[in-house]
Amino acid sequence: MRLKDKVAIVTGAASGMGKAIAELYAKEGAKVVVSDYNFEGAQAVAEAINGNGGVAIANRANVAELADLEQLFADTKDAFGTLDILVNNAGIMDGMEPVGEISDEKWDRVFAINTTGVMRAMRISTNIFLEQGHGVIVNNISAGGLRGSRAGAAYTASKHAVTGLTKNTAYMYAQSGIRCNGIAPGGVETNIGSSMTGISEFGYGRQMTGSGTMPRIGQPVEVAHLAVFLGSDESSFINGQVIAADAGWTAY
Secondary structure: OOOOOOEEEOOOOOOHHHHHHHHHHHHOOOOOEEEOOOOHHHHHHHHHHHOOOEEEEEOOOOOHHHHHHHHHHHHHHHHOOOEEEEOOOOOOOOOOOOOOOHHHHHHHHHHHHHHHHHHHHHHHHHHHHHHOOOOOEEEOEEEEEHOOOOOHHHHHHHHHHHHHHHHHHHOOOOOOOOOEEEEEEEEEEEHHHHOOOOOOHHHHHHHHHHHOOOOOOOOOOHHHHHHHHOOHHOOOOOOOEEEOOOOOOOOO
């Protein structure tokens, strides 16, 4: 029970890595807010957690909308009275477009979800954490936030931005009882590919040269184990790090 009595928000938790993180957090004793734009999916995850002896509530949030994020934190406070851990997991892919092909509309949408939504959730949670004197942020970033050959220009730039945001936040609040770390998963078996539209033939071909070095596909629970460690007191001396969980992919 490494997260006993902790309260955690997990965004994008209706499926994939977010679902695995929410489930494992609950198994480790956390009270979990299962948040997702897909509210029916979030409800199903929360109901399963409660049915297995855990504690969870569901929340519908489009992380690109500030009002939804504000409601997410209000719902968390109403249900559990506090917040200890924020896991920013929600994200979408681009269409592998290189910069010469990316549209303003696609760029803005990817950044709204992958970067601005993360920043806003961190801003709200940080002010909660400052008031209570402690808190942990775990950002699920991507190997695309460490390398240039894992996606298109928009996704890669959006995830590199979160890498910088993670490190800056950790440094800024290191003496305030707040820790902020990131996870950089490699290829993991999720449904994020369903968010891809208008796939660039050229960009996809170039990206595949990076994907060709991937040792294997990971499972969501393998990333969830790292998220538990980073959310727990076991990682109390770890701050401002982005840890790859990729079977050695970024070692190439």
